[in-house]
Amino acid sequence: MDDEFEFSKLQNDFVYDSVRDLKAVKDPKTLTKSKFLNALQCPKLLWIRCNAPDQIPPTPDSLQRVFDTGHRVGSLAMKRFPGGVHVQEENFMENIQETKSLLSAVDPRPIYEAGIKTGRLYARADILVPSKTNSGAWDVVEVKCGTSVKEIYLQDVAFQRYCYEQAGIKVGRCFLMHINNEYVRHGEIDVEAFFTLEDVTEEIVPFFVQLAVLLKGFFQTIDMPACPNISISEGCTKKSGVRYDCPMKPVCWAFLPAFNVLELTRGKKKGFDLVDQGILRLVDIPDGFKLTDNQMIQRLCTISNQAHVDQPEISGFLQAISYPLRHMDFETIFEAIPRFDGTRPYQQVPFQFSVHLEETPGATPKHFEFLHKSSDDPRPAFVKALKACLGSDGTILAWNKSFEEGRIKELGEAFPEYSQWAQDVLPRTEDLMIPFSKYHYHHPDQHGSASLKKVLPAFIGKTYAGMAIGEGGLASSEYARVTYDENVNPTDRAKVYADLEAYCGLDTQAMVDILKKLKEIVRS
Numbered sequence: 001m002d003d004e005f006e007f008s009k010l011q012n013d014f015v016y017d018s019v020r021d022l023k024a025v026k027d028p029k030t031l032t033k034s035k036f037l038n039a040l041q042c043p044k045l046l047w048i049r050c051n052a053p054d055q056i057p058p059t060p061d062s063l064q065r066v067f068d069t070g071h072r073v074g075s076l077a078m079k080r081f082p083g084g085v086h087v088q089e090e091n092f093m094e095n096i097q098e099t100k101s102l103l104s105a106v107d108p109r110p111i112y113e114a115g116i117k118t119g120r121l122y123a124r125a126d127i128l129v130p131s132k133t134n135s136g137a138w139d140v141v142e143v144k145c146g147t148s149v150k151e152i153y154l155q156d157v158a159f160q161r162y163c164y165e166q167a168g169i170k171v172g173r174c175f176l177m178h179i180n181n182e183y184v185r186h187g188e189i190d191v192e193a194f195f196t197l198e199d200v201t202e203e204i205v206p207f208f209v210q211l212a213v214l215l216k217g218f219f220q221t222i223d224m225p226a227c228p229n230i231s232i233s234e235g236c237t238k239k240s241g242v243r244y245d246c247p248m249k250p251v252c253w254a255f256l257p258a259f260n261v262l263e264l265t266r267g268k269k270k271g272f273d274l275v276d277q278g279i280l281r282l283v284d285i286p287d288g289f290k291l292t293d294n295q296m297i298q299r300l301c302t303i304s305n306q307a308h309v310d311q312p313e314i315s316g317f318l319q320a321i322s323y324p325l326r327h328m329d330f331e332t333i334f335e336a337i338p339r340f341d342g343t344r345p346y347q348q349v350p351f352q353f354s355v356h357l358e359e360t361p362g363a364t365p366k367h368f369e370f371l372h373k374s375s376d377d378p379r380p381a382f383v384k385a386l387k388a389c390l391g392s393d394g395t396i397l398a399w400n401k402s403f404e405e406g407r408i409k410e411l412g413e414a415f416p417e418y419s420q421w422a423q424d425v426l427p428r429t430e431d432l433m434i435p436f437s438k439y440h441y442h443h444p445d446q447h448g449s450a451s452l453k454k455v456l457p458a459f460i461g462k463t464y465a466g467m468a469i470g471e472g473g474l475a476s477s478e479y480a481r482v483t484y485d486e487n488v489n490p491t492d493r494a495k496v497y498a499d500l501e502a503y504c505g506l507d508t509q510a511m512v513d514i515l516k517k518l519k520e521i522v523r524s
């Protein structure tokens with residue numbers, strides 16, 4: 001889950017930069033900041049962005065919200081350096097001309113979103129600030145939605161510094177301004193406290209000194225008559241050590257067969273070693289190849305097309321469950337700019353739960369649900385309804401329970417009147433994912449995954465396919481869209497709420513079904 005959050009923070013930054021670059025720069029062979037970052041990920045991606053951008057699968061509509069996040073954080077950042085001039089982006093040449101005149105003004109002021117082009121390089125500074133210590137120089141401030149300094153951010157700033165200096169601008173200090181994840185909102189956002197400003201002038205030097213050579217190579221790639229032949233690698237799914245899928249992945253990975261070696265559980269590196277050896281299918285992994293126990297189970301299941309079942313382990317898991325039994329699932333929003341008092345950037349704020357209650361073994365489950373349908377803080381009503389639903393005894397099952405446990409703990413901390421309740425509830429939770437994550441049961445159709453979205457179809461035969469909302473990220477973004485945007489059509493809003501109820505309800509119904517089948521396996 002942490003990896004997932006880091007991914008969404010990076011996504012906020014890269015989607016925002018890419019869309020801005022696309023709008024501003026019409027010459028496809030100009031190297032913009034976002035293309036520079038593409039180039040660091042893969043020469044093939046760079047070439048396609050510059051020479052055949054139509055080959056890149058379209059950006060999903062859901063990423064509009066990601067772009068909006070970058071835009072809102074950027075607007076907030078301008079308030080951190082007040083009194084500046086915002087160079088509007090509509091016209092590329094006008095932007096550059098206006099930037100030039102602002103840079104040479106006798107009474108320099110901060111410049112927001114200044115576009116600078118030199119040769120085939122283009123960079124757009126989030127904020128340029130007249131240096132207080134170096135006359136005639138400009139400090140560069142790069143704003144990021146992330147919550148810490150990452151190598152990819154340093155490379156980004158180094159590229160900007162290079163562009164500005166090539167354009168004859170005297171650069172003073174270079175700063176990264178990222179979100180402070182310890183900031184807690186009380187009233188209006190305090191921009192001083194919300195952002196952390198880090199001087200990275202020295203840290204970017206190792207990247208900066210390599211740039212002339214690096215950029216020469218990137219331009220050679222852009223000008224190649226044909227796309228470079230690059231093999232897929234771990235770089236397709238990682239940026240700066242964080243999971244980040246390349247937009248070309250659906251195309252470049254399309255040659256992989258079903259049940260391929262890149263599905264090996266916790267085995268991406270091994271999988272790529274196998275691909276490099278020309279071994280693509282799990283069933284073709286040689287007998288002597290070193291695999292973990294779980295990877296071996298996965299391979300053997302795929303070869304036999306049979307499920308692996310460890311009855312004693314499943315039985316042991318089931319014995320820990322007591323009745324009345326509740327199956328529980330939460331949905332949350334997590335936003336870069338905290339919306340409610342007492343919350344932090346990217347805090348998971350629960351707005352919906354589903355609970356299926358089984359009073360006794362075999363009893364027909366009763367369904368309870370909560371969905372906060374107004375734009376105020378959902379947590380007080382959520383925790384009140386949840387407390388009423390969870391009773392005082394019996395096991396509470398969740399899937400990947402650390403997520404739900406974390407939210408309950410936070411609710412207990414945020415609302416002291418629920419502190420004792422949270423302490424009482426937490427020891428009652430068990431994780432229904434365990435029989436699958438520990439490979440007590442594994443079906444080849446899980447493709448090495450213990451996520452509910454993979455287990456449900458493989459184990460029960462039900463799917464989330466065809467649901468208007470069928471995964472947590474979309475649930476979160478759709479909830480925020482219809483709840484906080486007053487202009488949303490009421491019919492649209494009502495439909496999204498109904499879709500959310502169907503989605504969250506299916507998650508806990510799925511757990512009811514999975515538990516039932518685990519019991520059948522033990523009895524058989």
Ligand code: SF4
Nearest residue numbers: 042236246248249252
């Ligand atoms: S999917 Fe991989 S090989 Fe294809 S362009 Fe992206 S990084 Fe390069």
